[in-house]
Amino acid sequence: MRNNRVNTWLYRHKGARAALLLALPVLWLAVAYLGSLAVMLISSFWSVDSFTGNIVHSFAFSNFHTLISQRVYSTIAIRSIGVAIAVTVIDGLLAIPIALFISKVLKPRFRSVVIALVLVPLWASYLVKTYAWRSMFADGGVISWILKPFGLHGPGFGLPATTITLAYLWLPYMILPIYAGMDRLPNTLLEASSDLGASARRTFTSIILPIIYPAIIAGSIFTFSLSLGDYIVVKIVGGTTQLVANVIADNVGTAGNLPFAAAMALLPIGTILGYLFIVRRSGALENF
């Protein structure tokens, strides 16, 4: 039987089985996807003929020259990194008390319920959540309605709205690793610390924080890199604010300058890789 011959052959050749399994995925991910990334990196050295609008496939540093020489781009870069850091700090400050409360104060039978409450919105549509904040920050929206009796105005659309919305979107990505880290931390350690006379504050700074530090870093990788790469939020609630990602998007879309967009894209890629390089020693990456 033919089927049997194939079967015997496959049975004897372990390498062939692995090769069959790997052929298609490697073709897709290593050749097509990595190839695309490589083409994009190379294309950052190309340029666009300002007269015909065609891409000139010749090697030049003109895009990088523009990026460095024009002040507006360094301002945008610093602003974007600032937003990413602010989002990370906000999320860290919100996530640590929640994780501590769920894993160390709450009774076990309530834990899964509260964790589910935190997790479910993670899966609500990204666009819908961003849109929700547009209703919050809009002129005559919820926030200005709340502030009105106090004689205050809402911040409206702009950088603060962008930062808050991004912090909202990526919060679960910070809560989950910290909660997992906190959950692994044995209660006996905390009891020992108390028995030896440490106050709750001392236990927190000397026991809990050093142990969950890798988890915080793991969460910050998400919040930092997701914020740096986002352009939809800033378009929806950012007003006229410019961040790196929407400069990239505009150069692909309306301006049609793909090489310049590719050059600009090296900034978030470089920053994220640099961040990964810095935090590599904390052990956070081993959690992935």
Add this chain to the structure above:
Amino acid sequence: MYLSRRAKLLLASLTFGTLGFIYVPLLVVALNSFNPSRTFSWPPQSLSTVWWGRLTESNGVLPAIATSIKVGLGATAIALVLGTCIAFAVSRYSFYGKNTLSLLVIFPIALPGIITGIALNTTFHTFLDPLNKELALWTVVVGHATFCIVVVYNNVLARLRRMGQSLEEASQDLGANIFQTFRFVTFPLVRSALVAGGLLAFALSFDEIVVTTFTAGPGTETLPQWIFNNLFRPNQAPIVNVVATLLIVLFIFPVWLSQRFSQDGSAGGRL
């Protein structure tokens, strides 16, 4: 750790305050979908279902949903095949570049969508322009499949690691060949992981907008793109609210389902 009553209360109020921060915006959208006013006015003066009734007659929602479903099904199908292949290869065989491959799978979702988007955009144009072809629906499917692979991969790999190989070895010892073993032993064991991974992949694809924007052809509009395009039009606001509310409810369901199927806990594929 001994925490004073005050410290516990403080932690509890911070937690519930943050939960409020998480849910209030979503509730505002849901409430607004019942706001009969055409111009956005808060708080709603009365409640009505008038915009819910207009959902189907509105321009473009239903075709956009159909497009999103087509893209989601296509991307999920590809991701199921590729993700399962990688999971089996990584868990059962040792080969050169194994660690690199397991890192490479995460890349499309770890890098910002805009990077994956313009990288694929550049490549598509490089190959399609000489053929005088344009971006279309299939280019979106390719883009989505690329970042959906990891979801299936994670689910199947977790399952394979947990179930070990003894059952398959037993099956082969009892005389079943490779195909029979896969069909009668392996597949039934990983089936629910496939369902969970597939649901998550579909949800991921259904929600995606950035990669979509850079890989979609001129006539292709997915549901997130429809929302984004209608967001800024004041007279479309009521319908956008209805669609948004519908999505909040619809999204929670497949995720809840996939959590039931996977039993592996965790956040599924998003983490």
